Amino acid sequence: PEDGEGDTSVVTKTRPKTAKPPLYKVLLLNDDYTPMEFVVHVLQRFFGIDHDQAMQIMLTVHRKGVAVVAVFSREIAETKVTQVMDYAQRNQHPLQCTMEKE
Numbered sequence: 001p002e003d004g005e006g007d008t009s010v011v012t013k014t015r016p017k018t019a020k021p022p023l024y025k026v027l028l029l030n031d032d033y034t035p036m037e038f039v040v041h042v043l044q045r046f047f048g049i050d051h052d053q054a055m056q057i058m059l060t061v062h063r064k065g066v067a068v069v070a071v072f073s074r075e076i077a078e079t080k081v082t083q084v085m086d087y088a089q090r091n092q093h094p095l096q097c098t099m100e101k102e
């Protein structure tokens, strides 16, 4: 414009609203009876965690009572919880695995 008044409008980029599926933490709970080696084995077998990392997570649960093992979509988290609970029961250990919305 000839009066020198420039366009001062702010350009705002808006991202289209995409629904993000909620994530769920899979938690492992401590108990007094499940053998440490069994917990380490479970973490390797069902979560693909290597032995050293599995040992660290197991010891965190042992000391603190609970730890987050991993975070998944609801359906995957449900599958993991079911797999761990079934496997623990089949092996007659009271190990508890649960999930919680993030």
Ligand code: TYC
Binding pocket: 028, 029, 030, 031, 032, 033, 034, 035, 036, 039, 058, 059, 061, 062, 095, 096
């Ligand atoms: N507290 C158990 C023990 O002393 C070991 C243990 C660790 C059990 C983690 C469960 O989620 C667990 N044998």
